[in-house]
Amino acid sequence: MSFTVYLSGEIHTDWRDEIRRGATARGLDVTFTSAVTDHEASDAAGDALGPESTGYWRDHKSSLVNSIRTRNLIEKADLVVVRFGDKYKQWNAAFDAGYCAALGKPYVTLHAEDIIHPLKEVDAGAQAWATTTDQVVDILDYVLKA
Incomplete structure (x- = not known):
């Protein structure tokens, strides 16, 4: 197995x-499998989508991009x-x-x-x-x- x-x-x-x-x-x-364990890379996951004026929106975009990986890997586990x-x-x-x-x-x-x-x-x-x-x-x- x-x-x-x-x-x-x-x-x-x-x-x-x-x-x-x-x-x-x-x-x-x-x-x-795992989430991205490089803290800086995880925080920057949404940066390719453009700069943000506040940390909140940068974190928000990055969490959405990170969730693509997280959701898929959890569902497959x-x-x-x-x-x-x-x-x-x-x-x-x-x-x-x-x-x-x-x-x-x-x-x-x-x-x-x-x-x-x-x-x-x-x-x-x-x-x-x-x-x-x-x-x-x-x-x-x-x-x-x-």
């Missing part, structure tokens, strides 16, 4: 690489992993989780225990809540090999 897994959320740590390495080490047939880090609020990750819930797309949240309360609704819609990347790899291993 093969799987496509979309990795959503926090972009300031190497959690995506940890999951990829773990899946490779276990010989899992997984294709990983078999599973989405949504990572919430502790340094920044990942509103985009919460949106991705809500999009998964609306589509009936399975998702796993990945975050520390100290932010359970603000993520209670997001976690309630998830098929699992993991606190480590190893747990995510364990889930993939089970789903693909059971």
Whole structure:
């Protein structure tokens, strides 16, 4: 069995690489996709459409352009992993989780225990809540090999 897994959320740590390495080490047939993780490139995604007078409109255009990629990759994924880090609020990750819930797309949240309360609704819609990347790899291993 093969799987496509979309990795959503926090972009300031190497959690995506940890999951990829773990899946490779276990010989899992997984294709990983992700949002653009270069913050500056993501912020500039709409710049080709012309300059804006305010940050709001620049962000708005860029979010629309970014959503082309995000929506398509989430819709094509078999599973989405949504990572919430502790340094920044990942509103985009919460949106991705809500999009998964609306589509009936399975998702796993990945975050520390100290932010359970603000993520209670997001976690309630998830098929699992993991606190480590190893747990995510364990889930993939089970789903693909059971």
